[in-house]
Amino acid sequence: MAREFTSVGVVGLGTMGAGIVEVFARNGVDVVAVEISERALERGRATLTGSTDRAVAKGKLAEADRDALHSRVNFQVGLDALHSVDLVIEAVPEHLDLKQRIFAELDKVCKPEAILATNTSSLSVTEISVATTRPHQVIGIHFFNPAPVMKLVEVVRTVVTSADVVADVEALCERLGKVDVTISDRAGFIANALLFGYLNHAVSMFEGKYATREDIDAAMKLGCGLPMGPLALMDLIGLDTAYEILDTMYRRGGRDRRHAPVPLIKQMVTAGLLGRKSGRGFYTYEKAGSPRVVPDEQTPATTGAALADGARAIAKVGVVGSGTMATGIIEVFAKAGYEVVSVTRGAEKSAKVFETVKTSLNKGVVRGKLSEADRDAALGRINWSAVLEHLADVDLVVEAVVEELSVKKALFASLDEICKPGVVLATTTSSLPVIDVAMATQRPADVVGLHFFNPAPIMPLVEVVQTIRTSAETTATARAVCAALGKTGVVCGDRSGFIVNALLFPYLNDAVKMLEASYSTADDIDYAMKLGCGYPMGPFELLDVVGLDVSLAIQRELYLELREPGFAPAPLLEHLVTAGYLGRKSGRGFRDHTNR
Secondary structure, three states: OOOOOOEEEEEOOOHHHHHHHHHHHHOOOEEEEEEOOHHHHHHHHHHHHHHHHHHHHOOOOOHHHHHHHHHOEEEEEOHHHHOOOOEEEEOOOOOHHHHHHHHHHHHHHOOOOOEEEEOOOOOOHHHHHOOOOOHHHEEEEEEOOOOOOOOEEEEEEOOOOOHHHHHHHHHHHHHOOOEEEEEEOOOOOOHHHHHHHHHHHHHHHHHOOOOOHHHHHHHHHHHHOOOOOHHHHHHHHOHHHHHHHHHHHHHHOOOOHHHOOOHHHHHHHHOOOOEHHHOEOOOEEOOOOOOOEEOOOOOOOOOHHHHHOOOOOOOEEEEEOOOHHHHHHHHHHHHOOOEEEEEOOOHHHHHHHHHHHHHHHHHHHHOOOOOHHHHHHHHHOEEEEOOHHHHOOOOEEEEOOOOOHHHHHHHHHHHHHHOOOOOEEEEOOOOOOHHHHHOOOOOHHHEEEEEEOOOOOOOOEEEEEEOOOOOHHHHHHHHHHHHHOOOEEEEEEOOOOOOHHHHHHHHHHHHHHHHHOOOOOHHHHHHHHHHHHOOOOOHHHHHHHHOHHHHHHHHHHHHHHHOOHHHOOOHHHHHHHHOOOOEHHHOEOOOEOOOO
């Protein structure tokens, strides 16, 4: 039987600590909430009051329950107040020496059987535990912010943590309505180890002016379904906190360069640009602590007129290809009012593409998203052809053929001869260098990448990829076309992976390495990222959907171009692909899908 915790102590009443107090008090546990001074204590009390009052206002907490919750909390100054509690959770700033001093004092104050826990998100629980005479009773209980809402708790055991202590804490998490994942003491644990490499990479993109802050954030929200973009998330976490976590992970985690904090982060921290809490970070906020972003000198113009400034007029569009992406792009342009010329390799393929587009439009009618008249009008705008010469009078060509550079270069060389001057030539490649395709023509200034996401009629994102030869007029035209399609166009340079894949796939690769090292299970890693970070899918769920072979190919391209050792494909990923375990499409990947 797990022990019953009737009273707990919480040390440190910042946002995290006050949230942990609320979690326990909501679940009927008496809490001794401790701070260093009366002033800090009042701030913590105000944080708790504000959170519970908001819950009442939203109808998520009854007034009587709120009052009962507050009656369970005993606010005190000084650690001596914790002499009789069953469990203490420390939630002070991420400084090892500070935590060690607190644990040494708790060891003296608390009763011998009390469990001492740290909420650290990155520091060594083992190093904290040795400040006590009871390291076997020290454990990590890492809540996620905001603690009352987030379901995940990482339970971190050291090599000497008692098995009974681990079991008691796991049972407590269940009582609190949380999902726990139990792991050993390693830098960043699960969620932060996977999250912060991704965040640091996003900052490096911004620092290198590869893309704007708005485009980086929009790309990850719209392309991956993430709840927040990486730079907005950095502002929420706090750049000072993010710097400390990255620096700790770099020093404790084998000095992986991807965890070495990007210099810009340290510069912003030094300048006091800490994110939301200071009123300015990567974005500017209405006031310190406010979530509301306000325009500043970096805010781009978003009006239709501004987007179309310098753009060429586009009325007729050619789409070359017959696969899933080509049919989706044809439908998108036709529904948006453009005249479309679909070119495939033969009448049979044209007939197949026609049926696919027609079926998709019919589904739109059945679902009430499209009228029959609009469906008929869209189909009426499409001209079907098997001859490239029929693209002689279009204003824009979108290529969506197989991902082989030689095929694309040959096609663009032909388009260069056929198309009229001033035509924008776009490739939908997701991994190949756009400049290689552009240089197959005599008009590289007119060539741009338009990377639609699958399924094109649904996904709202398009990556607009400009090479060093793409003209400003061509980029402006591509952005204006995206806006006319109702899509969000994000502009980036011609580099492997562009924005989304360059940020997404190293994170997926890191998850595979974590599994390969037997640090955690695929299920727990997926739980950690879904419940701790709000991701729509865990990394292994996503890898099985994308296809392990596709994922491996993208990761290899990133590694070959960037030559970052941390980007080397995980051997486990390569072995699974070699064995034919490709994910859902083959029936087995990281999980068995044959009976699902």
